[in-house]
Amino acid sequence: MRVAYLAGRAVLTGLVRRLPLAAVPPLRRYSPVRRAVRWGGVPRAVHTFALPDNPELRFVNADSQVTQQLYWGGERGWEPELLPWWRYACRRAAKVVELGSNVGYYAVQGGRAAPGARYLAVEPHPTSARTCRENLALNGITSVEVLAAAATADPAQPYIDLVVPWEQQGTPTVAFMARGSELPASMADRRATTVRVPAVDVRSLLDGVDVLKVDVEGQEHALLAASWAPLREHRPTIFVEVLPGTPQLRALLARLCVELGYRCFIPRPDRLVPLSPGRLPTVDVQGEQGTNDLILRAG
Numbered sequence: 001m002r003v004a005y006l007a008g009r010a011v012l013t014g015l016v017r018r019l020p021l022a023a024v025p026p027l028r029r030y031s032p033v034r035r036a037v038r039w040g041g042v043p044r045a046v047h048t049f050a051l052p053d054n055p056e057l058r059f060v061n062a063d064s065q066v067t068q069q070l071y072w073g074g075e076r077g078w079e080p081e082l083l084p085w086w087r088y089a090c091r092r093a094a095k096v097v098e099l100g101s102n103v104g105y106y107a108v109q110g111g112r113a114a115p116g117a118r119y120l121a122v123e124p125h126p127t128s129a130r131t132c133r134e135n136l137a138l139n140g141i142t143s144v145e146v147l148a149a150a151a152t153a154d155p156a157q158p159y160i161d162l163v164v165p166w167e168q169q170g171t172p173t174v175a176f177m178a179r180g181s182e183l184p185a186s187m188a189d190r191r192a193t194t195v196r197v198p199a200v201d202v203r204s205l206l207d208g209v210d211v212l213k214v215d216v217e218g219q220e221h222a223l224l225a226a227s228w229a230p231l232r233e234h235r236p237t238i239f240v241e242v243l244p245g246t247p248q249l250r251a252l253l254a255r256l257c258v259e260l261g262y263r264c265f266i267p268r269p270d271r272l273v274p275l276s277p278g279r280l281p282t283v284d285v286q287g288e289q290g291t292n293d294l295i296l297r298a299g
Contacts, residue, residue, distance in 0.1 A: 019043040028052055030070060042071045048138060051075060056110060058138050062131045065249075066103050066160045078105060081267045081291050082239070086213070090114040092211035097236075098122065099151045099202070099223060100215040104132030111141035119143055120205060124150035124162055124197045135161045147200065150177065151216065151225035155201040162195045181218030182246050206230040213239040215293075221249035224256075232260055235298035242285055242294050253296065261299040267291060 021043070042049070042061045051057050054075035059067060069077040090096055090110040094117055100119035101107050111119055121144050123129040136144050150160045160177050164252050202223045206212070209230065216243035220240055224231070231238075238256075242249060256262040257277040264280065266273035266289045272290060286292055 001122075008051045013075050019045070036238075041068050045135040057112070058135075059103070059105075059108075060131060060134045060138060062103055062127075064103050064106055064128075064131065067131075070105065079291070079293065081269050081289070082293050083268060084111060085267050085272070085295055086110060086239065087113040088237070089211045090119075093117050093237075095208045096120070096211045096213075096214040097205055099205075100124075100213075100217070101146070101188070102128050102136040102215075104146075106213065107132060107144050107146070108135050108139050108141060111136065112139065112143040115141070115143050117143065117210075118145075118208075120145050120147060122147045122149060122151050122200070122205065124148070124160070125164075125195065126197065147205075149198040149200040151202040151205060151223055152177075152199045152219075153202060153222040154199075155203070157199045160199045161186060162197050164195060165195050175214050177219055180222060182221055182248050183218040184245070202226055203230060206234065206236075209234050209236045211239070212236045215241045221246065221252050224249070224252050231256070235260070237298070238262070238296040240294055240296070241292050243292055244284070244286075247281065254278075254280045255294060255295065257274050263299050265295045265297070267293060267295055 041063070046061045048058050048060050049071055051059070051070060051074040053076060059070055061067065061071075066078055069096070075083055086106060087109060091115045096110055096114065096117050096119045098106055098110070098121045101123040104121065107119065107121040110117075115144060121132060123132055123146065126148060129146055133146050136146070150162065152160060161179065203226060206227055208224070214223060216223060220242075224238075224240070240249075240253070242253070253264060254277040257264055257280075264275040264277065266275055266285055268289060272295065275283065275294065285294065
């Protein structure tokens with residue numbers, strides 16, 4: 001399976017990346033072709049690109065699933081149900097902390113929406129952190145600080161080993177800590193490489209936080225549990241990825257609702273769908289609403 005997957009991706013990638021610039025605009029406009037080629041990356045001749053549905057924003061051509069979805073699909077190509085709520089929350093925040101910034105898509109969107117806010121983007125993978133900085137610079141955003149480190153629950157941990165599964169690209173969308181991660185078996189049980197990266201105590205990042213985004217591939221439960229005191233004090237709006245097979249995270253989110261008075265919602269582009277604490281242990285968020293993310297607001 002691994003060999004077949006890589007071979008198929010290599011063929012599609014080879015075709016797409018050899019496309020001449022003149023051939024690209026019609027393909028980006030024609031939906032059936034766009035859907036077929038978007039998994040092949042971005043043509044090699046493209047160095048930077050504007051989003052097709054928001055040309056004010058530009059991104060560098062990186063070896064990244066996020067980048068290729070943005071190139072072919074624009075804002076509608078990457079978590080469109082979450083974006084309006086992210087902008088809304090950032091505009092009303094004095095301090096934003098994003099744990100797991102990847103190539104900086106949400107940092108660009110949040111930095112553009114709230115140029116006066118203090119924004120800390122934390123990204124452990126060195127290639128992703130570098131790409132995040134490049135995308136911020138490309139859009140003239142100077143209010144976002146990028147911290148190239150992994151947020152951890154252990155204050156005594158100076159480094160962590162970051163596991164990158166075999167099918168991931170140069171700037172991976174999936175990279176997780178070797179120990180203590182809560183992930184579906186389909187994500188965790190794969191051949192992988194390991195990268196050692198600096199670590200930072202999550203508690204040290206949250207003073208005065210108004211908006212907190214957590215997308216850290218299996219460490220959400222540990223980081224939120226370690227952050228209980230600052231969450232209770234500052235009561236930020238929380239954006240969190242919730243995958244299947246995450247009972248510890250789901251139990252902790254239910255505790256936030258019951259003990260700290262948070263209300264939980266499933267984001268849709270035009271509305272927030274309330275989710276009761278009692279449904280958190282078993283709800284299939286992706287199956288019901290087509291998203292992996294939840295939003296928690298202090299009551």
